[in-house]
Amino acid sequence: MTDDKDVLRDVWFGRIPTCFTLxxxxxxxxxxxxxxxxxxxxxxxTLVTDKVKKHFQKVMRQEEVSEIWFEYEGxxxxxxxxxxxxxxxxxxxxxxPWSITVHFKNFPEKDLLHCHSKDVIEAHFMAxxxxxxxxxxxxxxxxxxxxxxxxxxxxxxxxxxxxQFWAINRKLMEYPPEDNGFRYIPFRIYQATTERPFxxxxxxxxxSGGQLHTLGDLLKDVCPSAITTEGGDRRFLTHCTRCxxxxxNLSLR
Amino acid sequence: xxxxxxxxxxxxGGPGASLCGAIPAPAGHLAVGCTRAxxxxxxxxxxxxxxxxxxxxxxxxxxxxxxSRSTQFQPCEGAVRSVSCGMAGEEDFFLEEKRFRQFCEEFxxxxxxxxxxxxxxxxxxxxxxxxxxxxxxxxxxxxPPDLKEKNNxxxxxxxxxxxxxxxxxxxAAAVCGTEETVRYEYHVLYSGSYQVPVLYFRACFLDxxxxxxxxxxxxxxxxxxxRLQEGPWDTITQQEHPILGQPFFVLHPCRTNExxxxxxxxxxxxxxxxxxxxxxxxxxxxxxGLNLPLSYAKVAPxxxxxVAERALS
Numbered sequence: 001m002t003d004d005k006d007v008l009r010d011v012w013f014g015r016i017p018t019c020f021t022l023x024x025x026x027x028x029x030x031x032x033x034x035x036x037x038x039x040x041x042x043x044x045x046t047l048v049t050d051k052v053k054k055h056f057q058k059v060m061r062q063e064e065v066s067e068i069w070f071e072y073e074g075x076x077x078x079x080x081x082x083x084x085x086x087x088x089x090x091x092x093x094x095x096x097p098w099s100i101t102v103h104f105k106n107f108p109e110k111d112l113l114h115c116h117s118k119d120v121i122e123a124h125f126m127a128x129x130x131x132x133x134x135x136x137x138x139x140x141x142x143x144x145x146x147x148x149x150x151x152x153x154x155x156x157x158x159x160x161x162x163x164q165f166w167a168i169n170r171k172l173m174e175y176p177p178e179d180n181g182f183r184y185i186p187f188r189i190y191q192a193t194t195e196r197p198f199x200x201x202x203x204x205x206x207x208s209g210g211q212l213h214t215l216g217d218l219l220k221d222v223c224p225s226a227i228t229t230e231g232g233d234r235r236f237l238t239h240c241t242r243c244x245x246x247x248x249n250l251s252l253r
Numbered sequence: 254x255x256x257x258x259x260x261x262x263x264x265x266g267g268p269g270a271s272l273c274g275a276i277p278a279p280a281g282h283l284a285v286g287c288t289r290a291x292x293x294x295x296x297x298x299x300x301x302x303x304x305x306x307x308x309x310x311x312x313x314x315x316x317x318x319x320x321s322r323s324t325q326f327q328p329c330e331g332a333v334r335s336v337s338c339g340m341a342g343e344e345d346f347f348l349e350e351k352r353f354r355q356f357c358e359e360f361x362x363x364x365x366x367x368x369x370x371x372x373x374x375x376x377x378x379x380x381x382x383x384x385x386x387x388x389x390x391x392x393x394x395x396x397p398p399d400l401k402e403k404n405n406x407x408x409x410x411x412x413x414x415x416x417x418x419x420x421x422x423x424x425a426a427a428v429c430g431t432e433e434t435v436r437y438e439y440h441v442l443y444s445g446s447y448q449v450p451v452l453y454f455r456a457c458f459l460d461x462x463x464x465x466x467x468x469x470x471x472x473x474x475x476x477x478x479x480r481l482q483e484g485p486w487d488t489i490t491q492q493e494h495p496i497l498g499q500p501f502f503v504l505h506p507c508r509t510n511e512x513x514x515x516x517x518x519x520x521x522x523x524x525x526x527x528x529x530x531x532x533x534x535x536x537x538x539x540x541x542g543l544n545l546p547l548s549y550a551k552v553a554p555x556x557x558x559x560v561a562e563r564a565l566s
Binding site for chain 1: 376378379445446447462463490491492493495496497498499500
């Protein structure tokens with residue numbers, strides 16, 4: 001993994017320039033200016049938008065403010081997806097900055113999970129880490145870590161500390177030399193057009209004959225309709241999250 | 254669950270007596286908080302010492318829990334047993350997806366026979382699926398403030414009647430006239446990552462307004478009180494349904510494999526058929542107001558005897 005450090009840093013420090021605008025029907029005491037922010041691809045909306053919230057709450061009355069939520073062109077944005085994933089899913093073809101609308105009322109209960117505190121984000125983040133390790137190492141690595149190591153992963157993400165995060169995460173990305181890779185590759189394939197949020201299946205990095213599987217093999221196995229020989233623009237964006245960090249080139253190891 | 258039983262005796266209890274063997278919870282270890290209703294979005298409720306972070310929610314995550322197990326398990330020689338996890342001393346009984354579907358099929362068949370309302374839904378795109386049941390329940394709405402003031406004693410009685418005697422709900426509702434129908438939905442999905450079933454649920458009023466976790470707890474809390482000391486550690490969080498993409502509440506029984514393994518091992522040794530889904534659902538369902546009639550436990554394999562027995566051996 002060390003020779004991929006450049007890639008890891010590029011992913012970690014990836015940013016999306018975003019313009020936040022208050023929803024027009026929100027009741028304000030004076031006009032609300034839009035708020036511009038560079039959003040980290042690997043983080044979560046509700047974790048990095050405290051300033052956005054403060055900015056708009058300044059022009060609103062307290063009683064008009066309940067749980068904040070975000071929307072892009074009418075689609076509520078799932079805060080529990082990484083920001084980069086949301087952008088790639090909904091707005092990758094559009095010009096920057098990414099325009100997000102901010103709401104403080106009428107929380108869409110049928111679409112979005114609630115996020116009443118940072119603890120909820122932490123719980124979700126750690127659950128993802130743990131599920132990924134269940135696939136990679138039968139949970140052995142994550143379970144052998146101490147509570148403070150788990151906390152360090154979360155704090156690294158929360159405070160944008162690459163070295164602090166990877167000091168722990170590198171253990172989750174290793175495997176014993178006698179193995180040729182993880183037990184299963186943690187991956188999810190997201191599509192904006194389906195009801196099903198993502199495709200996730202058990203997939204081994206090594207084929208029975210011993211050769212390494214490639215991303216193409218995975219797609220063929222898991223999502224064959226995506227690799228048809230017909231014409232048409234089928235693009236695969238690999239968003240490297242902490243659950244499935246591996247190089248974008250071919251090998252899945 | 255019937256009480257503090259060791260897994261061995263529970264398994265010998267016969268199908269009618271107890272649907273599952275519970276791991277006795279260590280003394281003083283609260284499962285879901287009974288001091289106050291859990292609020293939405295919080296995981297790790299009522300944590301014992303040493304288990305403080307909400308980030309510690311996880312399946313089969315016993316090594317994170319700050320207490321030592323009071324029950325020692327015998328190592329098992331069964332062929333189905335997987336590699337011991339070592340750290341926590343877990344010996345897991347993994348449920349493969351096709352066995353999950355077999356057990357669900359058997360489960361649904363019995364449900365149909367007794368009219369219990371479970372069905373299997375297959376997803377159109379990938380062919381996976383889940384067990385599903387919807388039921389409606391009448392529950393009391395909170396007493397409106399003016400009624401409270403006028404009939405202080407009555408209101409108190411009504412409130413107590415609701416909390417302590419759920420069967421008197423209708424009577425109480427008739428007295429104060431504020432009953433509401435709630436639609437409960439329960440889904441059982443398979444987790445490939447952890448190789449266990451997972452219980453998803455949600456509830457809404459007839460006008461579509463979803464219940465918050467607090468509101469759901471208000472109606473099951475009383476009946477679960479008795480089980481709090483005995484049940485496995487449970488937490489509830491809100492999550493996206495993996496097939497429907499909508500918010501559901503999810504029950505995360507930690508150490509699912511532990512308590513399941515203990516009982517299934519006993520069944521295996523006695524060459525008795527046990528439906529994993531029945532066993533599991535009868536243990537975790539009551540936490541969220543879902544109860545299974547005892548007749549499920551008496552289900553014997555039909556023509557699929559050979560297949561079912563093989564599934565457990």
